[in-house]
Every structure is written in C-alpha cells, then in structure tokens.
Amino acid sequence: ETGVTQTPRHLVMGMTNKKSLKCEQHLGHNAMYWYKQSAKKPLELMFVYNFKEQTENNSVPSRFSPECPNSSHLFLHLHTLQPEDSALYLCASSQERRGTSNYGYTFGSGTRLTVV
C-alpha cells in the first residue's frame, strides 16, 4: 500500500447509527488531517493532528469525534449525524517542520457519506 488510504469509500448511515471512518498513511508523515467537502463548497478543515496530538478543532460538532492512535492512523467516529453532514470526508497527511507546511498535503480518496 502506498500513499493515503481511506475506508470505506462509500457509507450510508441512519441518523441513529454509529460508524467510523478510517485513514492510514504509508508516507512516514507526522501530521494528519480531516477535511469535509460539501457540494459546491470549499474544503473545510475539521481536525489536525501533529505527532498524534490534536492541535486544531475548528468548531466541529461533538457528533464527530477524532482518534489518532499513532502517527499512521486516524479515525473519525460518527454518531447521531444529521442529513446536512452528508459530504465527502477527506483525510490528508503531511510532513511538518516547525509549523511550516513545506511539502503540501497528500489526500486520501475520501469517504462519500450519506446520512438518511
């Protein structure tokens, strides 16, 4: 496996369900991110992890809960979502040096989430 892999690719869940999105990076990067991309909207940064520590939470509702057990894995736990949470959820990783993103982010293929 190379790059950043995300599973599942597609997910349909009811508003009372609990599910998790998984992301794994094989690039040796030290930072990982969750982004939300809704139709016709720009990328929205949700969470940032640097060296497994959460460094940013952009006012994301508590029904989204991130977990970063090690520098290669990132999860997004979902519960009691709303239909407006339907979107493409993208994971990304990067190699950070002293807070400067010198090399850009590598994105996973995303999870297309539909909440019914």
Next chain:
Amino acid sequence: QKEVEQNSGPLSVPEGAIASLNCTYSDRVSQSFFWYRQYSGKSPELIMSIYSNGDKEDGRFTAQLNKASQYVSLLIRDSQPSDSATYLCAVSGNNRLAFGKGNQVVVIP
C-alpha cells in the same frame, strides 16, 4: 479578508488554448504555495508547488509566484479535455495549509 482567494467563476477554454488561473493570499509570511487538481467526485491531487518568486514549469503547467503582490497563478498550456477539473490554490501558514474555494476549468473539444 479570506486567507486565500480565487475569485474567478468557471473558466471555459477551447482545446489547445491556454487556461490561466489566479490566486491571492493575505499572509505575507507564507513560504510555500501549491496548486491541486480535483476531478468531480475525487480527492485533490497535488500538481504544482512553488517556493520562490518567478516561474516554475512542469510539462504543460507553469506556476508563477509574486510574493510582493501576494499573488500566485497557474497556466495550463495546450489545454486538453482531461484538464477539465477544479483547481485549488493552497498557501502555507498558521501551521497548516489554507485552501481557496477553487476554480472550475472546462476544456471544450
């Protein structure tokens, strides 16, 4: 003021023509600049990075950076239908990349 602005609407270009995309940013201390391509329903893919003032060419793509004017652009020469996508400008700052909203490019055969 938004961190990264891409203000142009959808851009339609004939096949073989040059597509020109512009991006401005607000953080003067930004050091790294990127262009991503995103096909519909797919994830963003890094296509260009630029760190110094001037031009950087890679195949049919040329990135141009002017730090004094806080401006970065992307030129796509000999546009092909496969270039039809949304192009995202990204600028480093505040320990993360800031993304613009993207510009859609449609190449007409």
